Amino acid sequence: MKTFERGIQWGAIAVGALIYALGLNGFLVANHLAEGGFVGISLLLLYKLHVPIGVSFFILNIPLLIVAWRQFGHEFVLKTAAGVAGVSAFSEITQPVRIPLHDPLLAALYAGVITGIGLGLIFRAGGTTGGSDIIARLLRHHRGIGMGQTLFAIDFLVILSVMMLIGKEVAMYSLVALFVASRVIDFVIEGASSGRAMMIVSDHHHDIIEAIHRELDRGTTLLQARGGYTGASREVIYCVVSRDEVSRVQRIIESIDPYAFVTVNPVHEVLGEGFTFDGEASSSGRRRKKWL
Structure with a gap:
């Protein structure tokens, strides 16, 4: 090889x-x-x-x-x-x-x-x-x-x-x-497989995650975070989507929690399921999709 x-x-x-x-x-x-x-x-x-x-x-x-x-x-x-x-x-x-x-x-x-x-x-x-x-x-x-x-x-x-x-x-x-x-x-x-990484902070993160999984078939990751001012523990949604899917995620967030805090950052190359792998997911692939 x-x-x-x-x-x-x-x-x-x-x-x-x-x-x-x-x-x-x-x-x-x-x-x-x-x-x-x-x-x-x-x-x-x-x-x-x-x-x-x-x-x-x-x-x-x-x-x-x-x-x-x-x-x-x-x-x-x-x-x-x-x-x-x-x-x-x-x-x-x-x-x-x-x-x-x-x-x-x-x-x-x-x-x-x-x-x-x-x-x-x-x-x-x-x-x-x-x-x-x-x-x-x-x-x-x-x-x-x-x-x-x-x-x-x-x-x-x-x-x-x-x-x-x-x-x-x-x-x-x-x-x-x-x-x-x-x-x-x-x-x-x-590469052409660039995308956007979205960080979403919301009290309704479970509803947002379910909607992203259901409507976009994209995986998400929950990150443990702590507020710098309040010190309260929060869970932040991390999700990588294609450029044309950003507006769809934004509409999902707005319909569930208009007050959510969202950042969108460019990702120059994305490798893996949903971007460079389109075949039938293996068991490990399905586990990866659950978390990413």
Whole structure:
């Protein structure tokens, strides 16, 4: 099973690199837009010096991969090298793919979606595309600087360079593509099975629980709690539902106890019965459903 799972991961990195390269050439290069990180540097080298993206991107990452090999685990470096090599190779292979659009905003949106899907697949498989990510890991390891700060600083400097060398409009549209890509990456990594976690404090918790079980066929959990002000013991209902079921739970609560205290929090990924398992529940599954 481990061999099969590893094969799936390496395959996902390859497919992700191909999709990313298609978005890179098809929409960013075709519409003269830019990107953040080392790919953004490679795009600047392409636009100003006509250096192929695959060549410059691969060369820029070689010293970082050597340093990372000595600092981090070999599996991380191998998967990162696969991502770098895949993006470099596919960016050359997919050069003929060009989809010029009259609307640069539309090009930025499509570029963000497609490159985000590609990067999301690579990240979900445990790989990266090197560059900024390796620098951020090195600075965190040696200087204690947060990865988010480093990645933001590098993207900021690259986009600032784009603004000075190419133009502010290109930089602004490139920021749109970066933002869309970041949201799509989160979606791919976290999965489509996101939901909402609801915490319900009510004196009529038994009635609410029965209604949720009966009308939504969702499980619930009772948490023992104590009021911070009164010191009284309370039972809090914890329930995870899909996004479209939140309003149904709210209507149930309102019909039973309009004065109930309710919080709703996003859950990025939900695994288990009712979300990723739809088969006939086993005895253990039925016991789990009773409590969750």
